[in-house]
Amino acid sequence: MLPPMSTTDPAEGEADTPRVAEARRRAAQRGHRQSARMHLALWVVMALTAGFAVPGRPRLAFTGEGLGISLALAGCLVPLSLAALDREPRSQVGTAVLPLILGVSGNALAVLRPTLLMEIPVAAAVAMLFARLRPRTALFLAAPLVMAIAVITTASAPSGISLQAGLSSVLLCVVLGASYVFSRQARLGRDRTELLLAELEDSREAEARAAAVAERARIARELHDVLAQSLSALSVQLEGARKLAERDHVDPALHRLIVRGGELTREGLSEARRAVAALRGDDVPTLDQLTALVDRCRRDLGLPIALSVTGEPRQLTAEANLALYRGAQEALTNAARYAPGSPTDVLLRYTAEGTTLTVTDHGRPAFRRADEDAAPGSADGDVANGDGTGSGPRSTSGPGEGGEAAVRVWTGGGNGLRGMRERIERVGGRTHAGPMGRGWSVRMEIPG
Template sequence: MTEFADGPAPEASPRLAAALAGARARRERRTRRLRPVVWGIVAAVALQSVFADPTPGTHGEHLAVTLLLAGCLLPLAAVASGLWGMARPAACILFCLLVSGFAFALGVVQPHSTPVLPSSVAVLIAFLVLSRRRAVAIGCAVLGGLVLTELVGAHDGVVDLLGQLLFCLVLAMMAISMRQAGESEERAALLLAQLEDAREAEAEAAALAERTRIAQDLHDVLAQTLSGLSVQMQAARRMARRDNAGEELRDLLDRAGTLVKEGLGDARRAVGALRGQQTPSLDRLPELVERYRMDLELDVTLSVTGATRPLPADADLALYRGAQEALTNAARYARGAHTTVTLHYDAGSTVLTVEDRRTDRAPTAPPPIEGSGLGLRGMRERFEAVGGTASAGPDEAGWTVRMEVPV
């Protein structure tokens, strides 16, 4: 037996769907507890019919008792065992009519039997499953059938009839209470899930508004400053060419202009990410490596090993930004070295390494701009936020940056 609320279930978010499924599962468990009661009624009707007169048999009125008893008890046993589902109203109505009809006919053939027991089950299930209008119609039909069997002399007086009618009414009220309790519990679970969804949406809206404000500040300060610096760098490059400045100075200005252009692009992408736009991912790692190789003349190669797989957005972005920071440091501090970027998809993690290997031991020229160390610190913090790790340091052949995130 299964209870169903009137009307179709509304479309729900995953949280709402889980709350609805949980409420229905609890109602289903409560309903399954009624199955032993139905089995008890089956046993009681069968036992009473065996000792009533006429008894079940294979000839004459005894055969009629056997057939009517089977027609009454088989649907009850099917429902008690879960073989007869009540998901469709038509199946429930058919069950109620079959059980009540055979019970009343059995009461007529066996005057001292109690047709109220099978009929009460029909009333109980009707008010648990069907709409209120259909359940009332089934209940009225059952009450009418009990009155009709009294008129043909199947009851032991008016008092017995009134007791049976009252028993059916009590079961109907119990079914209504059970159904209302289940529906109230379901509505409470849905309201709680909706409240949590609303709070989550409110928090996301507040976070988006804050990110939008930060993005606007970045755009107004950083992006505009870099744009002005780019214009000044272009002017400086033109002046250097005009005044026939040295090749070293012009190369330095060209690299500085490229770095400014890269910084301006990164600033715009950061502003877009804060505004909720698409963020870069490992799919663009070959493009990033190629850009550093062409624009910054970095000797860099990319290697990807293992079966590629999608990663969570935060972990994906952390690996991309980590590779970007490591390549920027290689271009700043390890010019003349060979840089290898290796992306390895392991069984339990994804590892990205950036290795700088120098073939000669000649001292390198100091970088034009000293770093603050905040880039590596920010990289570690970013990976800690996604449950990963990041480390950077020298080794026997150069410098290695290793970043790892769990699957």
């Protein structure tokens, strides 16, 4: 095979982007197609050489003058067949050997058996040199072959057309050599252009990503310096108000409002901190960390959790990973808040249809309202959460004060079950939540 010249060093492709890799792949395909056309041309040259050289006299033989013709013909046909069958790139020295043998044998055959188109083997050798080697090297090796066939055709032609015969043989060699030089240069130029365009597109995307990262960092700083600081101060003030309310034995309804305001403030602060981390490009949790999440829930929230994973794990997008992880975190937090100590099952299933994460607790009826139903506006069991705080349709009764303190630390949904549903829907999934026996079940599905 004719070795297609690469536009860059092969080692440079080790860390190629997909766009650059695709450009290199198309360049390689064009090189292979050009080589295939050259191989077809070599088979045609071999047929023409044999067709013009075999007939006539003296006949091919193993003795006398016929032996010389046989050796010269073999010197033409063998390199042509080897070059047409070759599929591996060679060194420049190895690449030049076959065309030189072909050119020398073609000149010898033209001397021993002058025939019509006797310059074809030499012209093919010149074309192979220019197709396989750099133009300057090819010119240095092809010049003697062309001069030799010009002298031979001039000497063997009738006196009236000897000069024209010599010039025609030179012209044939020059045209074939030049055509292969120009075709190869055109291919390499197109390869370089596509590669440069791919690198330019990658550079533009990298520049756009850098600008987006800088803008996100600016927004993160604003959130941290303004919103997070304000929420922190508000949380401190509300905590002070709660203690004053407990000391002065204020109306229980007012006390509950102050406590709930403190919870909302802490949840908002936690959400702001996560938003700042996301904007700064910090690592976001994935399903690979689900086991660690369950372990922390067992330790910090006192939940007896059983984790099961079935099916062949698949690679999910970062958004899908984060949505499922946050959904599991929210569901486990709610289980600890509304059914403290209840056995809880976490099932992660990978199927051909998609990925499903189910969190089911077995419930504590004393902490549930008798009229616990989905909030208005939900459909097909989708989660609906009226206040967006994570309480969902469940009762506001909960565990004791110590357990509530642990849950306050863990509460991280920000927008609770509604936020869970919105996260899942943004990645094309669905969320279902509702009673299951004496307990509560949350199922998150992401297709694909």
